[in-house]
Amino acid sequence: MNYSVSEENYIKSIYHLQQQTETVTTNSLANELHTKPASVTDMLKKLQTKKLVEYEKYRGFKLNSTGNKIALNIVRRHRLWEFFLVNKLGFEWDKVHDIAEELEHVSSADLIKRLDSFLNFPQTDPHGDPIPDTNGKIAIIKQQCLTEIAAKKNVVVSSVSNQSPEMLEMLKHYHIAISTTLKVNKHFAFDGSVEIKVSQHASCIISQQVAANIFVHHD
Amino acid sequence: MNYSVSEENYIKSIYHLQQQTETVTTNSLANELHTKPASVTDMLKKLQTKKLVEYEKYRGFKLNSTGNKIALNIVRRHRLWEFFLVNKLGFEWDKVHDIAEELEHVSSADLIKRLDSFLNFPQTDPHGDPIPDTNGKIAIIKQQCLTEIAAKKNVVVSSVSNQSPEMLEMLKHYHIAISTTLKVNKHFAFDGSVEIKVSQHASCIISQQVAANIFVHHD
DNA sequence: ACTTTTTTTTAGATTTGTCTAAATTTTAAT
């Protein structure tokens, strides 16, 4: 079956919200999509009759397994396009989200298959988020927040949760990017800031706010 | 200003129909877009209030210079994407039109700028049609139909007007593609068929119907 | 010149996705 751009955006947003909380609320979804709660209720009725969500009035909702599969497919398209935009067209990663938001709705399966192959079957998008495979299987990257890493440990940056231009600017300043290796020197108890050393650069201190947005894995 | 997918499709179709006849009729546009004449009239009123067309009731219509510029920009996007699909993703040229029909509406100017550069500023799309530049300037490729070429002349295939899978199959069989060099041996008066010789292949005869769809230029 | 046919436009509905304002239900607070 084929879904409208609007339906796809709703499905994908429910998916993303479900990563944090099992069941999603009307307000949170309205907020995510920059629409009004009333619109969400309307769309949810539709998604329910199409059997993509479990929904009980006033009780919140979640994707069922069909809905989940569709969501993962949209996420797949979104992230493949983001990868294309950064690695082939040379966009900065803070500029690609909105464009991928449109490209993800182009509905040819063959297109995505070929794009995937053209990009050499990437596993993660430019923000470090895993790209689901054709069957909707998505790698769970076990990662920790920089604030949780013990001192003197070497880690690799795997993803960044805040993907704003301001964050990119900051990360650039610190020479941090996805897959950068860095060492945690010390956590400061006073304000939670963290001293790190990025490859051959002089060690520096990042605020807790920044550290909280950087996710890393060992080795 | 920003236009809806529907508006863009109408604008582009008017542009294409104007290549053949100066002013476009309601029926022909409805036919081109697979809609009903009533829908065309509705949309034309809108395009008129947006000052993109010259339109007099019952009299037909045409794009004004603003409308023309917008059309050329859509055509530019469409053809750049077609080039991408064929030359980067390996699609056959009979499979790309519908996908480009969707991609052309993705509205980032930066995207198209970078795509153009990524593709090395191509001048023509996979069907041999010229790609308008950023300013809406489009090369007029002076070309002739194969039926009009005098015998014993060497020519280069510049475009193909029928872009169906059936035509592609036929052309493949004859080893004809865009920019293929071939020689016209003889025109047969009986049925208008044409004997041609394609590079090192044995000479062959193509029907008038096929010849009429192949456009070539000298040298 | 009149009549018929074709083309185009209007009138009125329909679908999709959205909104505001009011009603309802749930949750939190006293």
Place this chain on the structure above:
DNA sequence: ATTAAAATTTAGACAAATCTAAAAAAAAGT
């Protein structure tokens, strides 16, 4: 346990894009 606040749903309206059926205008035929 009531009451107040917050969240959610309903009711009703609206814009965009489409359609069908009927009316109007233009073109073609005799």
